[in-house]
């Protein structure tokens with residue numbers, strides 16, 4: 001079985017396609033039954049989505065004056 | 073920078089090169105965004121980009137068009153950034169040991185509300201700003217793998233690290249960013 005304390009490692013591996021079919025199934029099963037880990041999954045997915053979004057987005061700069069500003 | 077003039081001259085003559093003035097105008101903000109995220113300083117980012125263009129001109133004969141111009145130039149820029157990290161020696165670039173994640177005995181603790189709406193623009197801003205809290209190599213691994221989405225082999229080459237080391241850096245960096253989102257209630 002998958003222990004909650006390993007969830008982030010597994011979610012990273014799942015994202016990178018590193019999980020065997022069995023481990024993938026165990027992860028999915030665990031996410032069905034464990035809401036804290038489901039939340040962890042959501043946060044992880046939001047992180048990946050945000051990172052992908054940065055690819056075509058100029059940096060958000062909090063501390064420098066620059067002509068570049070992300071389009072809101 | 074003293075290379076600026078010869079560079080422009082070479083570019084204009086080099087008609088068959090992928091580095092046309094139009095291509096440069098398109099790629100420059102991309103590289104600037106990448107470099108700024110990696111080094112967090114605009115002046116330094118600009119210097120690194122100029123060095124990158126000079127290196128790209130010199131390496132043009134080896135550009136085979138198997139990767140896109142963006143991927144190729146991000147690879148060159150990455151090597152410049154890693155060289156800069158090494159010169160400034162702010163981080164030991166080898167022998168990074170895995171840092172076990174502090175998830176507690178019982179697993180993840182979340183402040184996030186179930187079904188909380190995540191504002192994508194806000195999430196991007198938080199993640200972008202939090203990139204500054206990562207170590208240089210963690211940041212570089214996340215930028216190359218998850219923002220630029222280069223394949224692992226290219227990233228290992230650009231960063232001059234082993235795949236196992238890259239994996240550690242990447243997981244650690246991503247987890248710090250995820251925590252920043254969770255901290256913001258996302």
Ligand SMILES: [Zn+2]
Pocket residue numbers: 003004007030034035036037179
């Ligand atoms: Zn769990």
